[in-house]
Amino acid sequence: MRHPSLAATAAAVALLAAVCNGCSSSKSSTSTSSAPATASASQSAYASASGSAGTTAGAAAVKVAATGGELGSILVDGQGRTLYLFEADTSSQSTCSDACAAAWPPFTTTGAATAGDGATAGLLGTTKRPDGATQVTYNGHPLYYYAGDAKPGDTTGQDLNQFGASWYVLNAAGAKVEPS
Numbered sequence: 355m356r357h358p359s360l361a362a363t364a365a366a367v368a369l370l371a372a373v374c375n376g377c378s379s380s381k382s383s384t385s386t387s388s389a390p391a392t393a394s395a396s397q398s399a400y401a402s403a404s405g406s407a408g409t410t411a412g413a414a415a416v417k418v419a420a421t422g423g424e425l426g427s428i429l430v431d432g433q434g435r436t437l438y439l440f441e442a443d444t445s446s447q448s449t450c451s452d453a454c455a456a457a458w459p460p461f462t463t464t465g466a467a468t469a470g471d472g473a474t475a476g477l478l479g480t481t482k483r484p485d486g487a488t489q490v491t492y493n494g495h496p497l498y499y500y501a502g503d504a505k506p507g508d509t510t511g512q513d514l515n516q517f518g519a520s521w522y523v524l525n526a527a528g529a530k531v532e533p534s
Contacts, residue, residue, distance in 0.1 A: 414463035418472025434506030442519035493528020
């Protein structure tokens with residue numbers, strides 16, 4: 355099992371504590387987040403590097419990129435940032451909100467989802483989140499980033515068990531990539 359580096363873990367914990375400010379760490383499937391999807395503090399890991407983390411203005415691109423490691427080729431956004439699925443999501447509706455969405459920001463868009471290199475257009479879709487944002491889905495799975503990933507290509511969220519279930523990167527077919 356891969357584990358995030360100590361620095362990434364400490365940064366994610368500090369970020370989650372700052373965002374959560376005393377909220378519980380349990381998964382919540384019925385409450386909604388009051389933070390706007392486009393400017394939440396939980397997305398600062400990518401926001402500082404790219405200017406935007408969770409929401410893509412216009413079309414949201416999903417493509418396939420080789421990791422160069424044991425994970426092979428996985429789904430990423432248009433800037434090469436790793437996308438994850440949450441096993442607690444048993445349909446295209448997200449069950450990750452509040453503290454969960456702070457640690458695992460949803461990949462949202464204000465436009466259409468588009469297939470880039472290696473991605474299949476027929477597997478792309480969107481779903482409405484409880485907060486009204488439009489989240490991108492692939493093969494029926496809502497897509498998320500991991501706040502502990504510091505730069506495009508990082509996969510430190512792979513095979514983590516948080517908020518009641520495991521998180522995995524996806525392959526081009528939209529299936530989870532399990533550890534070897």
